[in-house]
Amino acid sequence: MADQGMQSPADAAAGQPAGWPPAGPAGPRDWREEERIAEFTARLERGEKVEAGDWMPSEYRRQCLRLIQTHANSEIMGALPEREWIPRAPTLRRKLALMAKVQDEVGHAQLIYRVAEDLAAPLGITREDMMDALVAGKAKFHNVFSYPAPTWADAGIIAWLVDGAALVTQAALLQTSYAPYARILRRICAEEAIHLKHGEDIILTLMSGTRAQQQMVQHALNRWWRPLLHFFGPPDEMSPNLEQAMKWRIKVRTNEELRQEFLSKYVPQIRALGLQIPDPELHYDEAQGRWVYGDPDWDEFWRVVKGQGPRTEARLAIRRLSHEESRWVREALARGAAAA
Numbered sequence: 001m002a003d004q005g006m007q008s009p010a011d012a013a014a015g016q017p018a019g020w021p022p023a024g025p026a027g028p029r030d031w032r033e034e035e036r037i038a039e040f041t042a043r044l045e046r047g048e049k050v051e052a053g054d055w056m057p058s059e060y061r062r063q064c065l066r067l068i069q070t071h072a073n074s075e076i077m078g079a080l081p082e083r084e085w086i087p088r089a090p091t092l093r094r095k096l097a098l099m100a101k102v103q104d105e106v107g108h109a110q111l112i113y114r115v116a117e118d119l120a121a122p123l124g125i126t127r128e129d130m131m132d133a134l135v136a137g138k139a140k141f142h143n144v145f146s147y148p149a150p151t152w153a154d155a156g157i158i159a160w161l162v163d164g165a166a167l168v169t170q171a172a173l174l175q176t177s178y179a180p181y182a183r184i185l186r187r188i189c190a191e192e193a194i195h196l197k198h199g200e201d202i203i204l205t206l207m208s209g210t211r212a213q214q215q216m217v218q219h220a221l222n223r224w225w226r227p228l229l230h231f232f233g234p235p236d237e238m239s240p241n242l243e244q245a246m247k248w249r250i251k252v253r254t255n256e257e258l259r260q261e262f263l264s265k266y267v268p269q270i271r272a273l274g275l276q277i278p279d280p281e282l283h284y285d286e287a288q289g290r291w292v293y294g295d296p297d298w299d300e301f302w303r304v305v306k307g308q309g310p311r312t313e314a315r316l317a318i319r320r321l322s323h324e325e326s327r328w329v330r331e332a333l334a335r336g337a338a339a340a
Helices: 010-014 030-045 058-083 092-123 127-135 152-173 179-207 211-230 242-247 255-272 298-305 312-325 327-339
Strands: 283-285 290-292
Touching: 058 092, 058 127, 058 152, 058 242, 058 312, 092 127, 092 179, 127 312, 152 179, 152 211, 152 255, 179 211, 211 255, 211 298, 255 290, 312 327
Parallel strands: none
Antiparallel strands: 283 290
């Protein structure tokens, strides 16, 4: 996912895992650590990948875990806006398709948490710890899943444009230097491409319908346009983790490069449907070779990142209830595993 200036609960621990040199002033052993980091960086510059069992600098582990844990949180929270529409989908076919999509998103979360587990294990952090942090509001998830989806057109915009933005981001992450993450992203990207077609079909059907249905799509686009621009994270100069993540090839594209790719791909499609993008300043500058857009209100972005989105607390309450109601299952499985 995009770098949104988010911290995971692992951030504090990741700097000082057991048995590793503690953070602090340079000491007599620091030259050895620096030498290992230099060798590690040279590996990445040669295009080599890092496996879970390889030695890695504590900061590399922290950066990877921050990104991957936030992605996992976002997949499981991202199922909630569309889940709200399962009972209200307009036809049985739509209901079944939406149920399958929600199931996919939860499955993606489980795959990604498994990758995060391996990264977090040397820090003494478990999957249960990650979930506890999420439902307690101590871990972050993607900004877009803090917004309401009041109409069926919102469900279509989520599946088409939000998943389209996710696919832009995740396709770039296929080149990440952390190999376990890259491998699971191949499957996730394939499934997200199917979700995108599902969303396209909803929007095309509505835009072929009545004037009221077309207006419903326009209103949904108006609601989601700013969150879509926020999706890729803040301007590069405001992104605290981006420079190091790019240096170690955890990420290979900047936030703005991804935002520009999204605009190039989807603005023509949106306009071709007869929809109006709610940004009078949006245009392509031929001289600069980039899209120019109006201020997307970065203050709102940071409020949502800090957990103050319009539906943040309500969505966390749903996830918290589900987590507590299923706790007995997890405990029973853990007892069975311990006894085996």
